[in-house]
Amino acid sequence: QVQLVESGGGLVQDGGSLRLACAASGRTLSSVAVGWFRQGPGKGRELIACIRWTLGNTYYQEAVKGRFTISKDNAKNTVYLQMNSLKPEDTALYYCAATPRYGGSCRRSPDEYNYWGQGTQVTVSS
Numbered sequence: 001q002v003q004l005v006e007s008g009g010g011l012v013q014d015g016g017s018l019r020l021a022c023a024a025s026g027r028t029l030s031s032v033a034v035g036w037f038r039q040g041p042g043k044g045r046e047l048i049a050c051i052r053w054t055l056g057n058t059y060y061q062e063a064v065k066g067r068f069t070i071s072k073d074n075a076k077n078t079v080y081l082q083m084n085s086l087k088p089e090d091t092a093l094y095y096c097a098a099t100p101r102y103g104g105s106c107r108r109s110p111d112e113y114n115y116w117g118q119g120t121q122v123t124v125s126s
Contacts, residue, residue: 001026002115004096009120012086016124020081022096022117029053029072031104034079035113036070038092038122045095049081050106059106064090086124093119 008020022034035050049070050059058070069082079096097113107113 002029002032002098004098004115004117006094006096006117006120009094009122011123011125014086014088014124014126016086017082017084018086018122020083020094020096020120020122022079022081024077024079024098029077029079029098032098032100033104033106034072034096034098035059035106036079036081037095037097037110038090039095039119040089040092043092045110047106047108047110051079052104052106054104057106083122086122088124088126090122091124092122094122095119 002024003026005023012018033050033052035047037045037047039045048061048064051070067085072079096117098115099113
């Protein structure tokens with residue numbers, strides 16, 4: 001079992017930055033992928049960034065490439081999402097999730113993830 005706790009959300013102005021953290025407990029994150037999803041008002045949950053814990057490979061959704069950076073701290077068992085140049089359309093509830101499936105590879109579908117955090121709200125004002 002893996003427990004995930006997100007932090008770092010908040011209210012920021014257009015063009016601002018935030019760093020989200022996803023702290024894991026219960027087991028180490030070896031052989032899993034950890035993804036950041038977001039769900040805007042009236043929208044489905046979408047994968048925006050993902051990292052394979054062991055190999056460090058990353059994936060980014062096109063809409064956030066060049067603005068968001070996913071990283072990990074092995075010692076702290078924590079995954080971060082640095083978000084720069086935030087836009088109002090980035091406003092959403094952000095979740096981290098982990099999956100051991102398919103050798104711990106990044107999967108786009110939220111159905112492929114076994115473990116979820118409670119979410120943290122990010123609001124970008126114009």
